[in-house]
Amino acid sequence: MQSPIATERLLATTDHLIRPDQNLSDRQQPWIHPRLIQSVDPIKGRQLRVSQPVKKGELLLVDLPYALIPVVDHPDQSDDVRCSNPACHRRVARTVERVSCLNRCSADVVWCNSSCRDADNLRHEFECTWLKKYANSIRSKWGEYDFGMLWLIVRILASRDVEFRNTPSSDKTSGSKTGSDSKPSSFETGWNAIRSFCGSQDSWTHSQVRHWTMLVKKYLRNSQSLPHGLTSSEVLDLICQEEANSFGLYPRETGAFPLPELAVDRGEQFAAGVYPTAALANHSCSPNIIHKPDDQSRMVFVASKDIATGEECCISYFDLSKKVELKDRRDHLQGSFRFVCKCDRCVSEEPPEGDSLEEELQWDEFPSMDAF
Numbered sequence: 001m002q003s004p005i006a007t008e009r010l011l012a013t014t015d016h017l018i019r020p021d022q023n024l025s026d027r028q029q030p031w032i033h034p035r036l037i038q039s040v041d042p043i044k045g046r047q048l049r050v051s052q053p054v055k056k057g058e059l060l061l062v063d064l065p066y067a068l069i070p071v072v073d074h075p076d077q078s079d080d081v082r083c084s085n086p087a088c089h090r091r092v093a094r095t096v097e098r099v100s101c102l103n104r105c106s107a108d109v110v111w112c113n114s115s116c117r118d119a120d121n122l123r124h125e126f127e128c129t130w131l132k133k134y135a136n137s138i139r140s141k142w143g144e145y146d147f148g149m150l151w152l153i154v155r156i157l158a159s160r161d162v163e164f165r166n167t168p169s170s171d172k173t174s175g176s177k178t179g180s181d182s183k184p185s186s187f188e189t190g191w192n193a194i195r196s197f198c199g200s201q202d203s204w205t206h207s208q209v210r211h212w213t214m215l216v217k218k219y220l221r222n223s224q225s226l227p228h229g230l231t232s233s234e235v236l237d238l239i240c241q242e243e244a245n246s247f248g249l250y251p252r253e254t255g256a257f258p259l260p261e262l263a264v265d266r267g268e269q270f271a272a273g274v275y276p277t278a279a280l281a282n283h284s285c286s287p288n289i290i291h292k293p294d295d296q297s298r299m300v301f302v303a304s305k306d307i308a309t310g311e312e313c314c315i316s317y318f319d320l321s322k323k324v325e326l327k328d329r330r331d332h333l334q335g336s337f338r339f340v341c342k343c344d345r346c347v348s349e350e351p352p353e354g355d356s357l358e359e360e361l362q363w364d365e366f367p368s369m370d371a372f
């Protein structure tokens, strides 16, 4: 049985494993385990696998967010906002060094210091006018969730804008460049990766799509204050993809399974982000990977079990300690991610067909089965 301490130790090994790479703290490229590969399953679509065995505790991925937004209640009083500069994204406590936007666009936009702000000038300029114009009204009219979703889309568009400025025009539609030590053959990067995310208008309910269509028309149209050059339908597609693929960032790891005896939840969400490579991981309710953001908001995947050649690498899309019963897990995944979970654990917990009532009674009679 895995204790919380054991899980902590497992993640602690990432420091040990990544230390040999001296440039890691400043690197702006994902780090991908040489045995981690991408493949396509006829039913599940794209997925992550290993080409050769990987041992429990091995670091598999350190992915950089393409876009990230802070999710905190009172940013001006919070020590938990992240620096807006994508090359930094560190936690910014309230210190004398911390700076806001000179244009006072939003209290959520902070940087560690003025150097981080200056270095982020080009990217922030893209979102600044939009935030100043809409942040308050979207929040009061549609609430935090819709505001966060729209802002994350704007930040994706801002990163795309910076990427295009830095990329010669002939390269824009072909695969963008990858670092010499990453996996150039199979992993897309940047905007190309975002565009290839799963999730389309068909995966969401009509009422959901109608609501997003309205939000796009009102707030995300190509305009002088948001010059992205995409059609409203392309922006809507981007929302459908973002909603199916974005990560919540929590202080503690997600996906320890079997659940530790004294299971601790993963804590309060402090940010949401879009990760080009991490987004390829499918869900399992008994995952073989645990994930957690590091101190620069990079998404870190660590093998929580030995993984055999060819085996799929899965994460958990939610806090396993919070949704234990089969029905809770499936309802949540269906509602938030639009699929019925058929992972090994869910299938093994399914009541025999046409026998569900009897099965539930049996479960009550045999408390030892709760251990599943």
Ligand SMILES: [Zn+2]
Binding pocket: 083, 084, 085, 088, 089, 090, 111, 112, 113, 116
């Ligand atoms: Zn910073």
Ligand SMILES: [Zn+2]
Binding pocket: 101, 102, 103, 104, 105, 106, 109, 124, 127, 128, 129
């Ligand atoms: Zn600003």
Ligand SMILES: [Zn+2]
Binding pocket: 284, 285, 286, 329, 341, 342, 343, 344, 345, 346, 347
């Ligand atoms: Zn499942």
